[in-house]
Amino acid sequence: MFQWSKDHLLLLWLRLAASVCAAILLLVAGFVLLEAFEALRDIGPVRFAADASWHPASEADQGLYNLVPMLSATLFATLGAVLLAGPLGIASALFCQFYAPAWVAQLQRRIIGLLSGIPSVVYGFWGLVVLVPLIRLQAPPGPSLLAGILILAIMIVPxxxxxxxxxxxxxxxxYLLGANALGISRVGIIFRVAIPAARSGLLTAVILGAxxxxxxxxxILMVCGNVVAVPESVFAPVRTLTANIALEMAYAMGDHRSALFVTGVVLLVMVVGLVAVTASFATETTHAESTHG
Amino acid sequence: MARGMVQTSGVSPMTRQPRQRHARWLDGTVRAVVGLCVAAVVGVFCWIVGDLLLVGVPELSWGFLVEAPIDSGRSGGIAPILVSTLAILAVCLGVSLPLGTSAALLLSELAATDVRLVRVVRRSLDVLAGVPSIVFGLFGNAFFCVALGLGFSILSGGLTLACMVLPILIRATEEGLRSVPSDYRHAAAALGITRTRTIWKVLLPAALPGLVVGLVLGIGRAVAETAALIFTSGYVARIPTSLLDSGRSLSLHIYDLSMNVAGGEPKAYASALVLLMLLLGLISMALSISDRWLSRRMVHT
Structure with missing residues (x-):
């Protein structure tokens, strides 16, 4: 039916290429873990939470490696951004689906698409020259957790x-026509029918945003001020896990370099955990749909 | 389109129940809140683009694009940076395009026979898509720069980006391939054409818009990337003479000018504007291709 040899070669190549793509994840996780191993062995996982502070280069006490300030900055910034961007993003989706005429909805989708295309360095630059001075007027010094939250929120709305x-x-x-036939108001349809039916998808949206x-x-590196401290208010400058890697990787050696890879592992675990959570929603939805027939 | 909204008949104010009045009030409030949220998002978009245009446009000139940066970029242009950016992009696409298209072909055409491989590949691509770019930077530094000995180079940067854009590329390509009607495949099989020829002569041409969308989105992601390049392609702002030279990408140039160079702000504005225009152009291209293509499909079926 088909010329076996040539197609066999094709099949081999496709399988090889796909396997390489799948292997990249292993390679990424493997190399980051391998580099982090040295610090986990020499420093030990406990000290990443128990040390007095983050001073990896200090000679006197072989370096201090407390990641908690950076971790708390990342969590606060993410939480703030999700609390802002979740409602904004869902409102934009409701607008396109239930309120706007077709052409306005299309326009709004375009704007969301373009917003998602603005590179993070441009967001950071805009934050640095526009947002930070505005915050400085209210509460010096300006570069702060708040600036980070606002920029992140804008970035994850799309x-x-x-x-x-x-x-x-x-x-x-x-569902919608049925609800309408029952005389339920538009608000009722949105909050009692559409949102409950789309619940897992909406949750996925927020989690992937996080x-x-x-x-x-x-x-975040450009607007947050990069001071290693657990933030006391939203106006305090902070340094996140990601910013910590970007700032110190250039000159880090030995255990310090390895400690930055530990930071990478922490990030990887958090993100993979979130993806796994959304994957479990996805299977849940298909089950629900199949039982509904 | 506003869905499920058949216009309800107006109830005269005389007979309106308190409950209905409450519902009307609630309806209006929710509509106002949704409107405000949308206005806020659109407003921020206009603010960012407007600010960059207002300050950036006076800084732009032909000279800015063709001159080398002088005095750490405070004056002069961005020519070597554009060359490095293109070189990094070329390496990235040169690797990711063949690999991604082949993987997408497997995912869409052999999903029935290679069930387990397809499932593994899909899972790992989903996770890979979520990996933060800075972690790709760490990986690229450890693997390409140190383990493979490529050092801070355009090659290291481009290869790191290739790993990063693969999930986007594959997803769009696969979608394009899936939208090719199975009639095409059956007809090709009935004519006794080999699978290889079917792919080259039938499937890939028919799925071309999907490939282009994937390509454009991949380019967009690669050009926008900064964090993954800091410790892989490096900072050097000269025209690279080989792929093993370090080269500074446009995004990294913006970062450097705004954070490390006092007085670099005007040129940072101009560079940011160049990058933004490039990306918004690419994204609108991808969006209009996929829109036009989708509507055409709907008419056909």
Whole structure:
């Protein structure tokens, strides 16, 4: 039916290429873990939480490696950004699906698409020259957790909006028409029918947005001030896990370099954990749909 | 389109129940809140683009694009940086395009026969898509720069970016391939054409818009990237003479000018504007290709 030898070669190549793509994940995780191993062995995982501070280069006490300030900065920034961007993104999705005429919805989608295309370094630059001076007027010094939260929120709105809209669009038309036939108001349809039906998709949207916020580096590096401290207020300068890697990788040696790879492992674990959570939603949805028939 | 919204008949104010009045009030409030949120998002977008245009445009000139940076970039242009950016991009696409297209072919065409491999590949690509770019930077530094001995070079940077854009490239290509009607495949099989020829002569041409969208999005992601390049392609702002030279990308140039060079702000504005225009152009291209293509498909079926 087909010329075996040539197609066999093709099949081999496709399998090889796909395997290489899959292996890249192993390679990335493997190399980051391998480099982190040295620090985990020499310093031990406990000291990353128990040391007095983060001074990896100090000679006197073989360096101090407390990651907690950076971890808390990452978590606060992500939480703040998600609290802002979640409602904004979902509102944008509701607008496109339920309120806007077709052409306005299309325009809004375009703007969301373009917003997602702005590179993080440009967001960071804008934050640095526009947002930070504005915050400085209110509460010096300016570069702060707040600036980071605002920039991150703007950056993850497109992620949330795009996924939220596709999950709202997947709600069966029959549900909405049925609700409408029952005389339920538009608000009722949105909050009692559409949002519950799209629940897992909306949650996925927010979680993937959080994943993006955790991993964001450049923008947050440029607006947060990069002081290693657990933030006492939103106006305090902070340094996130990602910014810590970007700042110190250039000159780090030995255990210090390895400690930065430990930071990378922490980031990797957080993000992979979030992806795994959303994957479990996805299977949940298919089960729900199959039982509904 | 506003879905599920058949216009409800107006109820005259005389007969309106308190409950309905409450519902009207609630409806109006929610509409206002949604409108405000959308206005905020659009407003921020216009603010960013407007600010960059207002300050950046006066800084732009032909000379800015063709001259070398002088005095750490405070004056002069960005020519060597554009060359490095293109070189990094070329390495990235040269590796990721063949690899990604082949993987997408496997995912879409052999999903029935290679069930386990397809599942593993898909899972790992999903996770890979979520890996933060700075972690790719760490990996690229450890693997390409140190383990493979490529040092800080355009090659290291481009290869790191290739790993990063693969998930995007594969997803778009696979979608393009899946939208090719199975009739095409059956017809090709019935004519006794080999699978290899079917792929080259039938599937890839038919899926071309999907390939282009994937390519454009991949280019967009690669050009926008900064964090993965800091410790892989390096900082050197000269025109690279080989792929083993260090080269500074445009995004990294913006970062360096705004954070490390006092008085570099005007040129940072101009560079940011160049990068933004490049990316917004690419993204709108991808969006309009996929829109036009999707509507055409809907008409056909």
């Amino acid at each position: 992620t949330v909006a795009l996924i939220a809209e596709s999950s709202l669009a997947a709600v069966p038309e029959a 994943g993006r916020a955790i991993g964001e580096t450049m923008a």
